Amino acid sequence: MIEVVKDQEEVETFGLMPRAMHAVASALGPGSGRWFIVAGGIIIGFIVVMSLLAPLISPYDPTTLFVGPDNSPPNAKFPLGTDQYGRDMLSRIIWGGRFMLTVAVMAVLLCLAIGVPIGLASAYRGGTVDKVVSLVMDSMYAFPSLVLAIVIIGVFGVNAINEAIAIAVVYVPSYYRVIRSQVLTIKELPYVEGAKSIGSKSRHILGSYILPNILPSVVVVATINFADSILTTAGLDFIGLGRLDLPDWGVDLYYGRAALPIGAWWIILFSGTMIVLSALGFGLISEGLAERRGRE
Amino acid sequence: MVELLKVEDLTVEYRTRRATIRAVNAVSFTLSKGSTLGVVGESGSGKSTLGHAITRLVDPPGIVTGGHIYFDGTNLLSLGAEEMRKVRGKRIAMVFQDPMSSLSPVKKVGAHFVEYIREHDPAVSADEALNTARMIFEDLGMENSRVDDYPHQFSGGMRQRVMIGLAIALEPELIIADEPTTALDVVVEAQILELLRELKKKYSVSMMLITHNMGVVAETADRIAVMYAGKIMELSSADGLYSHPMNPYTEALLGSIPNILVNDQVLKSIPGTPPDMAALPPGCPFSPRCPFVFDRCRVEDPPLKKVEGDTYTACHLHG
Amino acid sequence: MTLRTYILTRIALTLPMLLFLLSLVFLVMRILPGNPVLLRFEKNANPALIAEYTHRLGLDLPLWQQYVNYLTGLLHGNLGQSMVTFDPVANQILSRFPATLELTIGAFIVAAVVGLVFGSTAARRAGGKTDGTVKVYGILIYAFPIFFLGMMLQLVFGIWLRWLPIAGRMPAGLIPAGLNLGSVHIQTGLYTVDSLLAGNIREFFQAIEYLLLPCLTLGLVISGVFVRMTRSNMLETMKMEFVTAARARGLKDDTVVYGYALRNALLPIVTIMGLQFALLLGGAILTETEFNILGVGSYLVDRINFRDYTAVQGTVVFLAILISMVSLLVDVIYAYLDPRIRL
Numbered sequence: 001m002i003e004v005v006k007d008q009e010e011v012e013t014f015g016l017m018p019r020a021m022h023a024v025a026s027a028l029g030p031g032s033g034r035w036f037i038v039a040g041g042i043i044i045g046f047i048v049v050m051s052l053l054a055p056l057i058s059p060y061d062p063t064t065l066f067v068g069p070d071n072s073p074p075n076a077k078f079p080l081g082t083d084q085y086g087r088d089m090l091s092r093i094i095w096g097g098r099f100m101l102t103v104a105v106m107a108v109l110l111c112l113a114i115g116v117p118i119g120l121a122s123a124y125r126g127g128t129v130d131k132v133v134s135l136v137m138d139s140m141y142a143f144p145s146l147v148l149a150i151v152i153i154g155v156f157g158v159n160a161i162n163e164a165i166a167i168a169v170v171y172v173p174s175y176y177r178v179i180r181s182q183v184l185t186i187k188e189l190p191y192v193e194g195a196k197s198i199g200s201k202s203r204h205i206l207g208s209y210i211l212p213n214i215l216p217s218v219v220v221v222a223t224i225n226f227a228d229s230i231l232t233t234a235g236l237d238f239i240g241l242g243r244l245d246l247p248d249w250g251v252d253l254y255y256g257r258a259a260l261p262i263g264a265w266w267i268i269l270f271s272g273t274m275i276v277l278s279a280l281g282f283g284l285i286s287e288g289l290a291e292r293r294g295r296e
Numbered sequence: 297m298v299e300l301l302k303v304e305d306l307t308v309e310y311r312t313r314r315a316t317i318r319a320v321n322a323v324s325f326t327l328s329k330g331s332t333l334g335v336v337g338e339s340g341s342g343k344s345t346l347g348h349a350i351t352r353l354v355d356p357p358g359i360v361t362g363g364h365i366y367f368d369g370t371n372l373l374s375l376g377a378e379e380m381r382k383v384r385g386k387r388i389a390m391v392f393q394d395p396m397s398s399l400s401p402v403k404k405v406g407a408h409f410v411e412y413i414r415e416h417d418p419a420v421s422a423d424e425a426l427n428t429a430r431m432i433f434e435d436l437g438m439e440n441s442r443v444d445d446y447p448h449q450f451s452g453g454m455r456q457r458v459m460i461g462l463a464i465a466l467e468p469e470l471i472i473a474d475e476p477t478t479a480l481d482v483v484v485e486a487q488i489l490e491l492l493r494e495l496k497k498k499y500s501v502s503m504m505l506i507t508h509n510m511g512v513v514a515e516t517a518d519r520i521a522v523m524y525a526g527k528i529m530e531l532s533s534a535d536g537l538y539s540h541p542m543n544p545y546t547e548a549l550l551g552s553i554p555n556i557l558v559n560d561q562v563l564k565s566i567p568g569t570p571p572d573m574a575a576l577p578p579g580c581p582f583s584p585r586c587p588f589v590f591d592r593c594r595v596e597d598p599p600l601k602k603v604e605g606d607t608y609t610a611c612h613l614h615g
Numbered sequence: 616m617t618l619r620t621y622i623l624t625r626i627a628l629t630l631p632m633l634l635f636l637l638s639l640v641f642l643v644m645r646i647l648p649g650n651p652v653l654l655r656f657e658k659n660a661n662p663a664l665i666a667e668y669t670h671r672l673g674l675d676l677p678l679w680q681q682y683v684n685y686l687t688g689l690l691h692g693n694l695g696q697s698m699v700t701f702d703p704v705a706n707q708i709l710s711r712f713p714a715t716l717e718l719t720i721g722a723f724i725v726a727a728v729v730g731l732v733f734g735s736t737a738a739r740r741a742g743g744k745t746d747g748t749v750k751v752y753g754i755l756i757y758a759f760p761i762f763f764l765g766m767m768l769q770l771v772f773g774i775w776l777r778w779l780p781i782a783g784r785m786p787a788g789l790i791p792a793g794l795n796l797g798s799v800h801i802q803t804g805l806y807t808v809d810s811l812l813a814g815n816i817r818e819f820f821q822a823i824e825y826l827l828l829p830c831l832t833l834g835l836v837i838s839g840v841f842v843r844m845t846r847s848n849m850l851e852t853m854k855m856e857f858v859t860a861a862r863a864r865g866l867k868d869d870t871v872v873y874g875y876a877l878r879n880a881l882l883p884i885v886t887i888m889g890l891q892f893a894l895l896l897g898g899a900i901l902t903e904t905e906f907n908i909l910g911v912g913s914y915l916v917d918r919i920n921f922r923d924y925t926a927v928q929g930t931v932v933f934l935a936i937l938i939s940m941v942s943l944l945v946d947v948i949y950a951y952l953d954p955r956i957r958l
Contacts, residue, residue: 139632140639142890142938144897147915151643151931154919227758234760235901239916253763257905260766260781263774272763279758287754353862355854356742385865392863397856400875411874412864462864 036288043281047274051097062091062247071264081266083252084259093270095247097278099160104229106164107171108222115172116218119179120206124187134180137173145170145228146235153241163236167229178221182214216293223286227279234275249274299366300470300502301327301350306363308342308349315574319345319358321526324600327470327519332496332503334517334534336510336549338570342526343506347474350504351388352380368469386416389463393475395455399447405458406430406443409465416466432461436491453484457491464495472504477512489516510553514538519606522546525571525581528600532607542609544586580612588613621950629943636935641685644928645678655698655922672698672925689936694929699921704929708911713804714784715910718833718902719895721826725834726841726895727888731877733838734845734884739872741850749842757839761898765832765905772828782907784825791818833902837894845884852880882952889945893938 050057060067066086074081080089122133140148149166156162186192187210195205236242237250244251252271259267308320319342327333337343348354350365352372365372367388372380392398399408409429410422420428430440436457447455456476463471473492477485493516496503505516513520513534520537522530522545530543541547548566555561568585571577577584579594586593592612600610652668669675673684688695694704737749773781784806785791791809793802802809807826810818852858853876861875862868900912907913911930918926 135628135631136635139635142893142942143636143935144893144900144938146897146900147931147934150900150915150919151640151927154922154927155643155924231758231760235762238760238762238901239904240920250760253760253766257762257766260769260774263770265770268763268766268770272760272766275760275763276755276758280755283754283758284751287750348859351863353859355859381865381867383865384863390860390863392856392860394856398860400857400861400879402878403875411866411870415864415866415870459860 033288033291036284036291038288040281040284040286040288043277044285047097047278047281048101050094051101054095054098058091058094060088060091062087062095063245071259071262071267073264074266080270081264083255083267084264085255089252089266089270092247092252093249093274096249096252096271096274099243099246099248100230100233100250100275100278103160103163103167103233104226106160107167107229108225110164110168111171111175111225112218112222114168115175116179116211118172119176120183120210120214122176123180123183124202124206124210133176137176140170141173141177143170145232149232149236150239150241153236158236158241158243163233164229167225167232170232171225171228174225175218175221178217179214182217183210186210186213216289220286220289220293223282223289227282227286230275230278230282298329299326300329300368301504302364302366303350304364304366306346306349306365307361308345308354308358309361310358312357317573318526318576319573320349322363322599323523323526323528324363325521325528325531327502327504329469329502330496330500331518332505332516334513334520335504335506335523336508336513336520337523338508340525340570340573341523343508343523344474346523347390347472347504347506350472351384351390353384353390382416385412385468386466387468388470388472389466389468391456391459391463391471391473391476394479395452395459396447396479398459399455401447404444404446405450408458408462409443412462413465428465429461432465436461452480453487456480456484456488460488460491460495464499464501467499468501470502470504472506474506475508476505478507478509485512492516510549522549525573525576527581527597527610528608529582529611530607530609531600532609536607540607542603542607542614543611544588544613545582548585548587580610618950622947625943625946629939633936633939636939637686637689637932638682640928640931640935641682644924644931645674645681652698655924668698671701672696689932694933695925697918697926698923699926704926705933707914707926708930708933710804711910711914714908715896715899715903715912717784717805717807717826718829718908718910719892719899721830722833722837722895722898722902723888725830726837727885729835729838730841730845730888731881731884733842735849735872735877737842737846738849738853738876739868746846749846753839753842753846755839756835757837759836761832761836761901762905764836765828765902768828768832769906779828780825781828784908785818785821786825789818789821791815791822829902829906829908832905833895833898837891837898840891840894841888844887845880848880848884848887849876852876855879882949886945886949890942892941892945896934896938 064087067088068078068082068086070082070084070086072078072082074089078088078090080093082088083092118133122130145167148170149163152166152169153162192205192209195209233242233248234250234253237248237254238257240254242248242251242254244254249271253268253275256264256267256271303326304324306320306323307318310317310319321342323342323346325333335343335346345354345358349360350367350372352360354360360373363373367383372383375383399405406426406429409432410425413425413428414420414422426443429443433440433443438454438457442450447458450458456479460476463473476492477488480488489512492503492505495501503516505513507513517534520530520532520534521528522537522543524545529545530537530541532542537546538550541550552564552566554563566585571581571584577594579592579597580586580589581597583589583593590612596612598610598612600608602608603614652665652672652674656665656668666675673681676684685695692705694708696703697707733749733752737746740746769781772779780786791806792813792815793800793809794812795801801812803812806822807819810816810822853872855876857879858871858876861871866874896912899910900915902908903910903913904916911933915927915930915934918930
C-alpha cells in the first residue's frame with residue numbers, strides 16, 4: 001500500500017469509495033485467512049439482519065409478560081420456551097442483540113473519533129507530549145475494562161451512551177498503541193521524508209500517507225473492539241448494571257441465573273449462545289484480517 | 297574416486313501467495329568421498345537452500361519438487377521421515393553460520409552433546425557421552441571443564457568450535473557447512489578453516505562448504521560449484537576454476553576481487569542488479585548482466601555440460 | 616543494563632502511572648458526579664441527614680484537602696469507609712482477598728497449562744488442521760461470557776450430574792482452621808493452604824472440589840488468550856537457528872519442540888501470561904458473582920448495587936495498586952531470570 005505520489009492532485013482524486021471497495025475485495029479474495037473472514041462475516045451479517053428485521057419477524061412482543069405459561073421448555077407454540085415471567089424466548093432472542101450492537105457501534109465510533117487523532121498526533125509530534133500521552137495510555141491499558149465500566153455505569157447511570165463511553169475509555173489505549181507503533185515506523189520511511197522535503201503540510205502527510213497505511217491495523221483493532229464491547233455489555237448486564245427493561249441477551253442471563261436450580265436451561269442456553277456467536281463472528285473476522293496482513 | 301553424494305536435477309521451490317520462486321533449479325553434481333566441495337554464490341543464489349535440501353531441512357513454504365539425492369547409493373528423498381532422521385547428525389552433519397544462535401541458550405554445552413550422542417546410540421550412558429564431549433573439546437583446543445558452561449559464556453570463535461565438535465562427534469561421512477566462518481572475524485576464520493582441514497584429514501570426512509567468500513573456498517575446497525539464481529554456472533576443480541574460469545559469471549566474480557598488490561585500482565563490480573527470483577528472465581539468468589551475451593543466451597537457458605575432463609559449465613559460449 | 620538499574624527504572628515508571636490512575640478514580644468518583652451522598656439518596660432524603668452523612672465521610676472538606684487526605688490515607692493503608700456501614704473498606708477487602716487470590720491462581724494454572732499445551736501443539740503443526748482447530752478454539756472460548764460458561768458447567772456438573780458443588784468455597788460455612796504454632800495462629804484465608812496446614816486432608820479435597828468449577832470456568836476462557844500467545848511465540852522460536860541445528864543433529868521432533876523450542880520460549884511466555892493479571896481480575900469479578908464466592912470482585916459488585924460509592928472507590932484503588940504491583944513483580948522476576956542478565 002505504498003503509493004508514490006507524483007503530484008498532490010493524484011492522491012486527492014484517489015477516492016475513498018474505490019479504495020474501500022478494493023479493500024473489501026481483497027479481504028474476500030483468495031489467500032490465507034479468507035475462511036475466517038467469510039465465516040465471521042456471515043455470522044455477523046445474520047445477526048445484524050435479524051436485529052434489523054426484529055419488529056417484522058418476532059412472533060411476540062419480547063417484553064410482554066405471560067404471553068404463555070411461565071418456565072415452559074421449548075415446545076411447538078414457543079420454540080425456545082418461556083422464561084420465569086412467561087415471556088417468549090424466541091422473541092427475546094430476535095430482539096436481544098439490538099442494544100448490544102448499538103452500544104458496540106457507538107463505542108467503536110467513539111474510539112475511532114478519539115483514538116485515531118490522538119494516536120496520529122502524539123506519535124507524529126513526538127517529544128514530551130508523546131511521552132506524557134504514552135504514560136497515560138499505558139496506565140489505562142493494563143486496567144481491567146470491566147472495573148472501569150462498572151464504576152462509570154454505576155455512577156452515571158445505565159444507558160447506551162454511557163456504556164459506549166465506558167467501553168471507549170478503556171479501549172482507546174489499544175488503538176493508541178497500535179497506531180503509534182505503526183506511525184513511528186512509517187514516519188521514518190523515505191517517502192515521508194520526501195514529502196516533507198517538498199514542503200507538504202503535516203496534516204497532508206498524516207492524511208494522505210500515514211493514515212491510509214495504518215487503516216488495516218486499525219480495522220483489526222476495531223473488530224476486536226466490537227467483540228469486547230459485546231462481552232462487556234453482557235458482563236454489565238449480568239452484574240445488574242444493565243437495561244433490565246429491554247430485551248437483551250445479557251439480561252436474559254441475569255434473570256436466567258435464578259432459573260438454574262430448577263434446571264430451566266432454555267432461558268440460559270440460547271441467549272448465551274447468541275452472545276458467543278456475536279463475539280465469535282467479530283473474533284473470526286479479526287483473526288482472518290490479522291492473518292492476511294501477517295502473510296504479506 | 298568413490299562417489300559419496302550424487303545430486304541429480306534437484307529443484308526446490310518456495311511457494312507463496314505472491315509467486316513461486318525456484319531457489320534451486322535442476323542442480324546436479326557429485327561429491328567424492330574424502331573431498332571437499334565448495335559451493336559459492338551471492339546471497340539468494342540458492343546455495344544455502346541446496347545445503348538444507350540435502351538434509352531435508354527445507355522449511356515450508358519451501359518444497360523439493362524434483363530430482364534425486366543419492367547418498368552412498370540411497371535416494372534420501374525416498375526415505376521416510378524416521379529413516380531420514382537417523383541419517384541426520386549421524387551420517388550427514390551440518391554446521392551453521394551463526395554460532396550464537398545455533399546453540400540453545402538455556403542448555404549447557406555438554407548437555408547438547410549428551411542428548412545428541414544418546415539419541416543416535418541409546419546404549420551410551422550420560423557419563424560416557426559427557427566424557428566423549430570432553431575429549432572432543434580437548435581435540436579442538438578447549439578446556440574440557442567448559443562442557444559445563446552455557447553457550448553465552450563462549451566467544452564466537454569458540455562457539456563455532458563447539459558446533460564443529462558437535463558435527464564430528466558421531467564421525468559422520470559428510471559435513472555440510474553453511475557459511476561457517478561468515479560471522480567470524482578474519483583471524484578466527486583462519487583458525488576455523490585450519491581446524492576443518494585437520495579434521496578432514498584426521499577423520500577422513502567429506503565436506504560441502506557453502507560460502508559467498510571466494511577466498512575461503514580457494515584454500516579449502518578440492519572442487520568448486522559456482523551458483524547463480526539457483527543454477528550451477530560452473531563446476532570444476534579449485535585450481536582450474538581460478539586459473540581457467542569457463543563461465544562469464546565466474547570470471548566476473550574473480551575479477552571483482554581486489555588485488556592487494558596493486559595500488560590505485562578502480563574496484564570492479566558486476567554491472568546490473570541481482571535477479572528478481574520471482575521474475576527471472578527467459579534464457580540464461582545471467583544474460584542481463586553478461587558482457588559476452590548474444591541472442592541465444594536470452595532465449596535458451598544453457599544446461600550444465602562437460603567442457604573438458606572434470607570441468608562443467610552452463611554457458612553457450614563454452615558448452 | 617544491570618538488574619538494579621532495571622528495577623529502579625521500572626519502579627520510577629510505575630509511580631506516575633499509579634498516581635494517574637488513583638487521580639482518575641478520585642475524579643470519576645468525587646468530582647464528576649458531585650456529592651456521592653446526594654447520588655446515593657437521590658435528593659429524596661431529608662437534607663439534614665444528607666448533611667450529616669456528608670460531614671461524617673469528610674466530603675464537605677475543600678476538594679484539594681480531600682485529595683490530599685485520600686493520597687496520604689492510601690500510604691497508611693486507608694482505603695476509605697463504606698457509605699453504608701462506615702466500616703473501613705480496607706478491612707473488608709483484606710478479609711475477602713484470599714478468596715480472590717485462590718481463584719485467580721487456580722484459574723491461571725488452568726489457563727497456562729491449556730495455553731502451553733494447545734499453543735505449542737498448534738505451532739508445531741503450523742498451517743495444518745490442528746493449527747486451524749486450535750486457532751478457532753482460542754477465538755471461540757474467549758467469546759464465551761464467563762458467567763455463561765459458568766452457568767453451563769454448573770448446570771451439567773452441578774445440577775444434572777451432581778458431581779460438583781455449584782457455589783461457595785466450602786460446605787455449609789466450614790472454614791479450615793490453619794495452624795497454631797504456640798501463640799501464633801497462621802491462617803492464610805486460602806482454604807487449600809489452611810486445610811493442609813491444619814492437617815485435614817478431607818477438608819483439602821473439599822476445598823479443591825469447590826474450586827474446580829470456578830477455576831475451570833475462568834481458566835478456560837482466559838486460555839483462549841494464552842493459547843494464541845503461546846502459539847505465536849512458539850512459531851517465532853521455532854524459526855530460530857538452534858531449532859534447525861537441533862533437527863540437523865537428528866533429534867526427535869518431540870525433543871526439538873519441547874526440549875529446545877518450548878524450553879527457550881517458556882520464560883517469555885509465562886511472563887507475558889503473568890502480565891495478564893488484569894484480565895484475570897476482571898474475569899474474577901464475574902466468576903465470583905456467578906459462584907457466590909466472597910471475594911474482592913463480588914464485593915465490588917455488591918457495593919455498586921448498594922450505591923456504596925466510597926467503598927467502590929476504595930476497591931477500585933485497591934485493584935489498581937494490586938495490578939501495578941503484580942506487573943512490577945513479574946517484570947522484575949523476568950529480568951532476574953533472563954540468563955542474559957543473570958550471568
